[in-house]
Amino acid sequence: MRFDDISRRSSSAQAYPPGFRRHSLDLLESGRPVRDVASSPGIAESCLHHWKRRDLIDWGLASPALAAIKSAALAQARARITELENEIKTLHGQTGVPRAGGSRSGYYDSSRRDPSARAIRQGWPTDQIAAVHQASRQT
Missing domain, CATH: 1.10.10 (Arc Repressor Mutant, subunit A)
Structure with a gap:
């Protein structure tokens, strides 16, 4: 052939x-x-x-088992990375849960409180930009 x-x-x-x-x-x-x-x-x-x-x-x-060993180690490393990333999110308060070390009552008190003068000052440019954007027909 x-x-x-x-x-x-x-x-x-x-x-x-x-x-x-x-x-x-x-x-x-x-x-x-x-x-x-x-x-x-x-x-x-x-x-x-x-x-x-x-x-x-x-x-x-x-070795035929070498690929399986590498694959298992890689899967284990990825799981550990995901676990650590979730832990970091929790510690930084990105999940909406109270930060470690803070009380629940303090968290909910601050979430219901009126914005401070500083927060209003810092939010003012954002409001202005949104108004200009809206007035320009979002262009």
Whole structure:
């Protein structure tokens, strides 16, 4: 069977002969890019990457469990990051919950209180900008 004959098969889950796989892997080992090796017979680049990974495992140069270990460690790290980000939000009061160290009554008292003179002064430019924006038909 020739190299070009294999690409003419119509099955989506093709079983390539071992000689074809070996030839493709030899081309990769010679330095040819995966895209070039995959394009001539019309096989998927992901298929070549899988063959290359399997070949490394067969030769004892890679561990099949290494990817699973890395994946588990990555998932654990992401969970820890999410946990720490939630803790930071709580400590900074971004969740609308009273800050750590403050009392509930103090939080609710301050939320019901009229704005201070300083808060009114700081809010005035925002009100002016909104009025100008509205007057210009929001342009």
